[in-house]
Amino acid sequence: MRYARLNITWNGQNGDLPDPVSWHASDKEILQWATEAVRSGSVPGITKTHNVQLHRFVVDRFPANKQVPEDRIYVRPPTPFGAFLGDASRGINPCE
């Protein structure tokens, strides 16, 4: 089983989940775990928040390398822009 350290950014705060998560988990699973972790206050550095909304956030995955010797997964806000009202069909929003 391959595991990764999960980092979450929320409400101006940033922290790592104490327990590693499966590298092969889906984005949806990662976002669900991140949401539950922030809701339960189990992420050091992030204040417990009941109404956390991470389902539109993005999951970035970085394999271990010489500088960072463990697999890392980051949950962060998305940053795409699109000009057409109501158009989410062009594959530019990874959260849709």
Place this chain on the structure above:
Amino acid sequence: MEVAEAAVVIDHDDQPTYWHLPAGRTAASIPDSRDLWMVLWNGRERLAGVAHTHPAGVDQPSSIDLVTFRACEDGLGRRLSWWIVTPTEVMLCSHDPTDPRGYRCHPDPVPHAWVEPLRRHSWPATDSSAREES
């Protein structure tokens, strides 16, 4: 040059701090970018907001824009200014819980120095603006 959406990060002094012109941007979209997020996060203490262009002239945010506005503010833990620059207008959008979309946009009367450079990154200069520069 190809017409393509462009974006710029603006600080509290109304200065552009990062021109966001990634590969893959089109006349109707700018792709998701971890680089842009890291610029916002690392510069969050002096961050005022982000401007992006709508070359086709639509002066309101798209549904994708609205998701980005909301998610970035959620991530940063504070509200930002979101400008939409068209060929003829500069709209300033900000959080407004009374708007069904969560954001309300008004024409911005402030003459920001970064508006014309941002337009130049998005579509060719018109004849009149080219003359002004020469």
